[in-house]
Amino acid sequence: xxxxxxxxxxxxxxxxxxxxxxxxxxxxHSFAMFDHARTLNLKGVVTRFQWxxxxxxxxxxxxxxxxxVTHFSVxxxxxxxxxxxxxxxxxxKAGDKVKAVVAPLTNGDPGGLLLELTLPNGQTLEPGVxxxxxxxxxxxQQ
Amino acid sequence: xxxxxCTLAIACIVVLxxxxxxxxQARGSASxxxxxxxxxxxxxxxxxxxxxxxxxxxxxxxxKPQYLKERQAAQQAARDADAKGKPLATNATLCLPxxxxxxxxxxxxxxxLQSRGQVTVIEEAFTQVRRIFLDQxxxxxxxxxxxxxxxxxxxxxxxxxxxxxxxxxxxxxxQNVPHSAGMRVKERIHLVxxxxxxxxxxxxxxxxxEKPWTYTIxxxxxxxxxxxEYICEDNREFADANGxxxxxxxxxxx
Numbered sequence: 098x099x100x101x102x103x104x105x106x107x108x109x110x111x112x113x114x115x116x117x118x119x120x121x122x123x124x125x126h127s128f129a130m131f132d133h134a135r136t137l138n139l140k141g142v143v144t145r146f147q148w149x150x151x152x153x154x155x156x157x158x159x160x161x162x163x164x165x166v167t168h169f170s171v172x173x174x175x176x177x178x179x180x181x182x183x184x185x186x187x188x189x190k191a192g193d194k195v196k197a198v199v200a201p202l203t204n205g206d207p208g209g210l211l212l213e214l215t216l217p218n219g220q221t222l223e224p225g226v227x228x229x230x231x232x233x234x235x236x237x238q239q
Numbered sequence: 240x241x242x243x244x245c246t247l248a249i250a251c252i253v254v255l256x257x258x259x260x261x262x263x264q265a266r267g268s269a270s271x272x273x274x275x276x277x278x279x280x281x282x283x284x285x286x287x288x289x290x291x292x293x294x295x296x297x298x299x300x301x302x303k304p305q306y307l308k309e310r311q312a313a314q315q316a317a318r319d320a321d322a323k324g325k326p327l328a329t330n331a332t333l334c335l336p337x338x339x340x341x342x343x344x345x346x347x348x349x350x351x352l353q354s355r356g357q358v359t360v361i362e363e364a365f366t367q368v369r370r371i372f373l374d375q376x377x378x379x380x381x382x383x384x385x386x387x388x389x390x391x392x393x394x395x396x397x398x399x400x401x402x403x404x405x406x407x408x409x410x411x412x413x414q415n416v417p418h419s420a421g422m423r424v425k426e427r428i429h430l431v432x433x434x435x436x437x438x439x440x441x442x443x444x445x446x447x448x449e450k451p452w453t454y455t456i457x458x459x460x461x462x463x464x465x466x467x468e469y470i471c472e473d474n475r476e477f478a479d480a481n482g483x484x485x486x487x488x489x490x491x492x493x
Contacts, residue, residue: 126476126484127317127326147490149472151334156490170488172475177347177363177467203324208488 126151128227131200131210138237139169143193148186150175153224155189155211157197170208171197173224182225193217200232271395272430275353277466278458280345281435288459292435297454306417306447313415320483328478330411334471336365338387338411339404340424340440343456350466358393358400366469377403380421387411389424402426419446434460 141159153173160166173179176186189195194217199209212229214222223229282293302310320327336342343349347363358371369388376392383390383406393402404424412418427439436458443451475487 126329126332127321129321129324129326130484130486132324145490147473150469151471151474151476154473154475154490168489170475170490172486175347175364175469177469180467202486204485206486206488208486 128200128210130203131232132203133200133231134233135201135235136212136232137197137199137201137209138235139171139197139199141169141195141197143189143191143195144168145191146186146189148176150177152176153179153184155195155197155214157195167207169197169199171199171211172208173211174226178225182223184222184224188216188222189214198234270397271353272398273353274351274358274400274428274430274436277348277350277461277464278345278436279348279461279464280456281459282457288435288457289432292431292437292457294437294455294457298452300416300442300452301449302417302447303449309417310415317415326484328476328482328484332476332478332484334365334474336367336387337362337413338367339369339389339391339407339413340426340442341411341413342367342369342388343426343438343440344413345456345458347469348461348464348466349458361466363466363469365471371400371402377405380405385409385420393426399427399429402428413442416442416452417447418442418444421446431457434462436460 139157139159141157143155144158145154145156147154147156153176155171155173157169157171158166159169176184196215197211198213199211201209210226211224212226212232212234214224216222226232281288317327331337337344337346342362342364343360345362349363350361352359352361356373358373360369360371361367367388369391371391371393373392374394378390385406385408387408389404389406391402391404393400395401402425404426405422406420407418407422407424409418409420422442422444425441425443427437429437431437438456438458439453440456441451441453442448473490477485477487479485
């Protein structure tokens with residue numbers, strides 16, 4: 098996995114400011130608690146796919162190279178938005194190995210906002226985060 | 240005797256015709272447009288739809304100086320908090336509904352139902368419901384308990400549904416605009432194309448506004464869409480003691 102600490106780039110802050118000024122309120126809370134300047138590329142095992150509002154959650158156990166397991170709570174958008182975008186509650190099950198591109202929490206807690214999910218069958222899904230292309234993606238380390 | 244028969248005949252016609260007329264009034268007729276169904280916000284960003292159906296740009300409200308200062312300070316505080324990655328908690332953070340007039344912004348799809356004597360608007364986000372009582376007098380403000388949606392009465396004036404709303408709680412705010420308990424929201428809801436609906440909203444509040452604030456929201460018909468349920472079942476965002484938005488990590492223990 099890629100988890101390169103706590104960084105907060107000025108470019109990301111500026112991009113966030115533009116985003117906040119330009120976009121109408123599309124969600125139930127501010128997205129400023131998520132880092133817009135970097136992403137985590139999490140490969141892990143789903144412990145639960147929680148189909149709820151105001152957000153769905155993917156609970157994920159991620160094991161690093163040393164064998165240490167870190168549990169991440171990955172916030173999705175509203176299940177209403179996800180359903181309109183083609184998501185279903187039975188798409189993901191506990192035990193599934195998935196890859197999640199996540200904007201991490203700025204407070205350092207093991208959680209973040211889901212930008213993209215790859216299912217075990219290779220299918221890629223996006224939850225429809227407003228202005229998702231303004232989150233700077235960190236390349237995946239091979 | 241002849242007069243009595245005539246009266247009886249007229250009475251029968253009235254009795255037989257009333258339900259039909261009532262239904263026609265409710266669901267659309269030559270005089271009342273059919274706006275029942277699902278709608279989504281239209282014209283946000285690049286406008287889509289037939290020509291001349293995009294709403295005019297929304298102006299800023301002309302607030303009195305002290306309220307303008309209050310709004311600007313609140314907006315700046317929100318921007319500063321966001322820039323630090325520590326956003327301020329809002330009503331929305333707490334899963335409270337938008338109320339009036341915010342819910343008419345149609346964050347998610349919206350359903351309009353025309354029934355006898357009432358038009359009902361249901362906003363999918365937060366399952367918000369407002370009822371517009373037709374052809375009734377507006378109440379005195381003192382007779383309306385403050386709420387998120389206030390008390391709405393309306394009437395069809397030609398092809399336009401005009402609505403008058405009072406009694407919105409002062410802390411139920413749209414775009415951080417301060418208002419008093421005496422705020423009045425007037426709406427003119429009408430089709431500008433067969434599948435494009437406008438809601439021209441005018442907010443009047445002599446306490447906070449220099450002059451009434453008018454803006455228009457446009458909607459596009461969603462012929463096959465059925466509204467989904469929306470329950471804030473597990474809201475992990477919360478406000479801490481400093482009024483900042485925080486998030487709980489991990490599922491609820493239940």
